[in-house]
Amino acid sequence: MTTAPPWDEWNHILKIDPDKDLPEGVTYGDLCATGTDAIEVGGTMGITEENMEAVVEACAEHDVPLYQEPSSPDVVIDNRALEGYLIPTVFNAGSPFWITGAHKEWVRLDNGLDWDRTTTEAYIVMNPEADVATYTEADCNLSAEDVGAYAEVAERMFGQEIVYVEYSGMLGDEAVVEAAGDAVDDATLFYGGGIHDYESAHSMAQYADVIVVGDLAHDEGVEAVRETVEAASDA
Ligand SMILES: CC(C)=CCC/C(C)=C/CC/C(C)=C/CC/C(C)=C/COP(=O)(O)OP(=O)(O)O
Numbered sequence: 283m284t285t286a287p288p289w290d291e292w293n294h295i296l297k298i299d300p301d302k303d304l305p306e307g308v309t310y311g312d313l314c315a316t317g318t319d320a321i322e323v324g325g326t327m328g329i330t331e332e333n334m335e336a337v338v339e340a341c342a343e344h345d346v347p348l349y350q351e352p353s354s355p356d357v358v359i360d361n362r363a364l365e366g367y368l369i370p371t372v373f374n375a376g377s378p379f380w381i382t383g384a385h386k387e388w389v390r391l392d393n394g395l396d397w398d399r400t401t402t403e404a405y406i407v408m409n410p411e412a413d414v415a416t417y418t419e420a421d422c423n424l425s426a427e428d429v430g431a432y433a434e435v436a437e438r439m440f441g442q443e444i445v446y447v448e449y450s451g452m453l454g455d456e457a458v459v460e461a462a463g464d465a466v467d468d469a470t471l472f473y474g475g476g477i478h479d480y481e482s483a484h485s486m487a488q489y490a491d492v493i494v495v496g497d498l499a500h501d502e503g504v505e506a507v508r509e510t511v512e513a514a515s516d517a
C-alpha cells in the first residue's frame with residue numbers, strides 16, 4: 283500500500299526566495315506561522331548554497347514542513363531539516379536541458395540521491411516576462427487547451443504527481459488554470475503567480491489544488507500572506 287503524498291492535503295504553499303529580503307520587522311519565523319501548509323525555498327536568479335542554507339536554517343526550528351526547490355543541481359543542499367526536494371522539470375522549456383538534462387547531470391554527479399525525499403514538479407511556465415521563462419527559454423505562447431494537454435501528458439504519460447501552472451510575477455488566466463485542473467485526475471495541481479490578496483488567492487484556488495504565494499511575502503509581509511492562506515482554505 284502506498285500512502286498519500288503530503289501535498290494531497292495542502293491548500294497553500296509559501297515560496298521564499300533566498301535572494302530576496304523580507305520586509306522590515308518580518309522574520310522567517312513570522313512567515314512560518316502564517317498557517318501555510320508548507321514552505322518551498324527557491325527562486326531562479328541569485329541562488330547559492332549559502333543563501334539556501336541560511337533560509338532553511340532560519341525556518342528549521344519552526345513547525346512547518348520545509349522543501350527545497352533548486353533551480354540547478356549545484357545549489358541542492360543536504361540538510362536534515364528539509365522534508366524533501368521538489369525538483370522542477372519544465373515541460374514547455376526551449377531546451378531539453380530544463381526537462382531532463384539538468385536532472386541527468388544531477389544524478390551523474392551525485393553519489394546516492396535521496397529518492398525517498400525527491401519528487402518532480404511538472405512546470406508549465408506561462409509568463410514570458412518572468413526570469414524562469416527567459417532562463418528556460420519557455421514557449422509561453424500557449425492556449426488553455428495547450429496547457430490542459432501538457433497537464434494530461436505530465437500525469438498520464440510521465441507519471442507526474444505534481445503539475446505546476448507557473449505565472450510567476452503576474453496573475454494568470456483563470457481559464458488556463460481551469461483547463462489544467464480539468465485535465466488532471468490524481469495529480470496535484472499547483473498554481474503560482476501574482477497572488478496578492480484574498481480575492482486573487484480565492485479565484486485561483488477554485489481551480490488549483492494548491493496555491494503558491496511568493497513575492498507577496500517579500501513585498502508585503504505577514505498579514506497579506508495570512509489573507510491568502512484563509513482564501514485557500516475557504517475555496
Ligand atoms: C535537476 C535539478 C536539481 C535542478 C534543475 C531544476 C530546473 C529544471 C530548473 C528550471 C526552472 C526553475 C529555475 C525553477 C526554480 C523555481 C522557480 C520557478 C522560481 C520562480 O522564479 P522567478 O520568480 O521567475 O524568478 P526570481 O523570483 O528569482 O526572479
Ligand SMILES: O=P(O)(O)OC[C@@H](O)CO
Nearest residue numbers: 450451474475476496497
Ligand atoms: O512570486 P509570485 O508571483 O507570487 O509567484 C509564486 C511562484 O509561483 C513563483 O515560483
Ligand SMILES: [Mg+2]
Nearest residue numbers: 325450496497
Ligand atoms: Mg519570483
